[in-house]
Amino acid sequence: MVHELPPMKKKKKTARAKRREETSAAIVEAALAIVTEEGFDALTMKRLADELGYAIGAFYRYFPSKDALLLAVQRRVLELLAEELAEARRRLDAHLAREPASEQIAALARIVALAQVYETLPTRRPAHFRLLSRWLGEPEPMVGTEAAAPAMPVLLALFGSVPALLVEAEAVGALRPGDVSRRGNLLWGALQGVLQLRKLDRFGVDAFRPGPLAQELYRTVLLGWGADPVRVDAALALAAEVLTVQMREEIE
Template identity: 30%
Template sequence: MAYPSKIDSQAIMNAALALLEREGEDALTLRRLGNEVGVTANALYRYFSSRDVLIAAAADAVAQRLYLAIEKGMAELPGDADSEARVRKLLRIYSHFAESNPILYRTFLSAKRAVASTLPHPRYHELLWPKVVSIIEPLTGADDAPAAAVTLWGLLHGIWSLRQADVLGGKKPSEIDDYAFDALILGMQTQAA
């Protein structure tokens, strides 16, 4: 077994996310993670004081991946992209991320807020909110952007949950996305007018 100083927090988190993707959240324990990185579970207490902290840290690492995907996707838009195109791109990035990473996304949603608040900064769960609001604000205005961001997240989480439950009523996921995104953007524009 390696000494804890021979592994770093990023290697530990990469192993945690790989274990999550392979076997799900129930498999993510300090003992299993220790086996993955070649240390005893006790050695991991240096990084995570409990399993709840480990889950919260994994959820925040997923939030970081989502945050970086949003940044990358927004950077791909032409400089003259209008606010509707930016919100539509955000919706597509978020939806694609959730669909491509269902187990990680479920963990992202499951972290206990009280535990997550004990993690060191930056905490990507907290950084996602202002990032999303800043993308929505040009379409809705500053006053409505927070409510629109909550509505956007509610819509995306709801669609993802329905997909996971396989209850889309025979509709293709792209049909549901297109309809929902069009309705959301139209509603944002109507509210802003």
């Protein structure tokens, strides 16, 4: 007979531990605010300590280096992006509850809706996008490999959101079976490349406009993965409709 051990009780956090977590979170939010409003160069440990009223020595007890602070800011940006991805699915599903579509179109639209969250990040959260672009796109690492390692689980979970939707799409016959992890990474990587062309958009060349390029990217990869063209067009239209409503609400 096999006896299962009872689940271990989680230790309650002490008041001191809670205060430390709250202080660390406040420091991260203040650092993110500086980066958002003034850019990376404005963020220094002394500037942050002065703004929050800490002696520099006490401040280093929470974050022993700027690398550690940048890592915490990166994690926070990834967490916020994950929340936006979840909200995008909630909005789309709420729309589908009011105006149903076929399960194949709905599955494809969920993939596009999540991609559109990142596609619109440069205009909605420009500082967040710049931080992620520096982290993911620049050859030189922002922080050392050892320091950056704790952020990888959050990043992998974020990247895993698309493969999970690809599995759902395959299950209802919207896509041909394939390596969903590879496909998800391909979509993220290609979209990041498209968004880098925003720098050239200022010259007014239509061929470099990221919006149409992103739409063509979604259509190309979904068709390449076996989706029906009519369903793809319907899914793109559905996701765009929900996104338009969301953007309008954010402006208002």
